[in-house]
Amino acid sequence: MHISEGVLSSPVLFTGGAITAVGTAVGLKSLDYDKIMTVAMLTATFFVASLIHVPIGPGNVHLILGGLMGIVLGWGCFPAILTALFLQAIFFHYGGLTVIGVNTSTMALPALFCYYIFRPWIKNNGNKRKIAAFCCGFFSILFSSLIMALALATTDTGFLGVAKLVIAAHLPLMVIEGIITMFTVLFLSKVQPEFLGIGD
Amino acid sequence: MQARTLITALVFAIFLSAHPCLAHKVRIFAWNEGDTIHTESKFSGGKPAQHATITVIDSNTGSELLNGETDAQGLFQFPFPDSDTTIKALDIIVNSGDGHKNSWHFEREPSSEKQIISTVENSVPEPQSLPTPPYNEEQLTRLMERVLEEKLAPIRRQLAENEERSPGIQDILGGVGYILGLAGIAAYMKSKKR
Known part of the structure; x- marks a missing residue:
């Protein structure tokens, strides 16, 4: 999910940067004192999760957990993802500083989408919550792949080519993220409902 | 219970069928064996970058010298573009097509074959009492060099591969520390505003 430096054209970089700037500003504004630790915890989770490769099957997978971030943080996912990506870029050269805007948008926009679509469902107890949490994990990766393909549409592989490649590669991850998000949300709703912002 | 079995089966089916090439980045490293340059491209996590585009450019002028595609093991090899001896260094760029791109700077070794031969000639005194071997010294040097190149290639590969280490536990904990900070x-800041 990290696009490397030197691949994208400047209009794409600029658009990504603008979206990230706006998102981060809104995110920081909506951040109140009590939510800071939640954001930090999820930033750390995101940072660690995407560093640890789990060798399963023929390849490696690593989690992104964008859906979980979105559903818990809302607009706060922008500063969270930006921070984690910034650290990854300077520590490990994943992505890069010029593409950080695009990369943040790639992961934060779907997270935000999940927040608006699935957030109301999370408040209901029972099966609806399960399905919503699964969809959160699943669709955040799907939309991330689509946005990534859109960002790469101007390169020589083209939108459809990249979309096929990226979605095929991320298909297992969509299901895994869905399942993990589902279990995490169910666990949190039982143990620490205020973390999710739901009063049970 | 049935639903759980179904999910487990589904997960296994997906793991076994698909080939995820998820990665943060693609990396390439190159080493030489004689005049052939070998490159290996991998995604972070160790999976080879298959059918990725390789472009070789001259570091000084930026002109494209040759290009190709990696094989199923992520390997690609090419002879050093010898037609132009002014080329001192190459930039080998890999592009996996899904937004990952990286490059490796390859410098031609400064010592040319002739220099090695001359130093060998200088350092080894002419054996007078021994009978002359059935091969002359130049042939012997060339033979030794070829054997050495063959033996050195895996070591060069290892060195090139190790130049970039993957993040360890210290890096991860350091990052978490930064985030908490x-x-x-x-x-x-927020408490001051209150």
Whole structure:
């Protein structure tokens, strides 16, 4: 999910940067004192999760957990993802500083989408919550792949080519993220409902 | 219970069928064996980058010298573009097509074959009493060099591969520390506003 430096054209970089700037500003504004630790915890989770490769099957997978971030943080996912990506870029050269805007948008926009679509469902107890949490994990990766393909549409592989490649590669991850998000949300709703912002 | 079995089966089916090439980045490293340059491209995590585009450019002029595609093991090899001896260094760029791109700077070794031969000639005194071997010294040097190149190639590969290490536990903990520190700063700022 990290696009490397030197691949994208400047209009794409600029658009990504603008979206990230706006998102981060809104995110920081909506951040109140009590939510800071939640954001930090999820930033750390995101940072660690995407560093640890789990060798399963023929390849490696690593989690992104964008859906979980979105559903818990809302607009706060922008500063969270930006921070984690910034650290990854300077520590490990994943992505890069010029593409950080695009990369943040790639992961934060779907997270935000999940927040608006699935957030109301999370408040209901029972099966609806399960399905919503699964969809959160699943669709955040799907939309991330689509946005990534859109960002790469101007390169020589083209939108459809990249979309096929990226979605095929991320298909297992969509299901895994869905399942993990589902279990995490169910666990949190039982143990620490205020973390999710739901009063049970 | 049935639903759980179904999910487990589904997960296994997906793991076994698909080939995820998820990665943060693609990396390439190159080493030489004689005049052939070998490159290996991998995604972070160790999976080879298959059918990725390789472009070789001259580091000084930026002109494209040749290009190709990696095989199923992520390998690609080419002879050093010898037609132009002014080329001192190459930039080998890999592009996996899904937004990952990286390059490796390859410098031609400064010592040319002739220099090695001359130093060998200088250092080894002419054996007078021994009978002359059935091969002359130049042939012997060339033979030794070829054997050495063959033996050195895996070591060069190892060196090139190790130049870039993957993040370890210290890096991860360091990053988490940074995040907690930033949260502390944010909390402090917000508490001042109150």
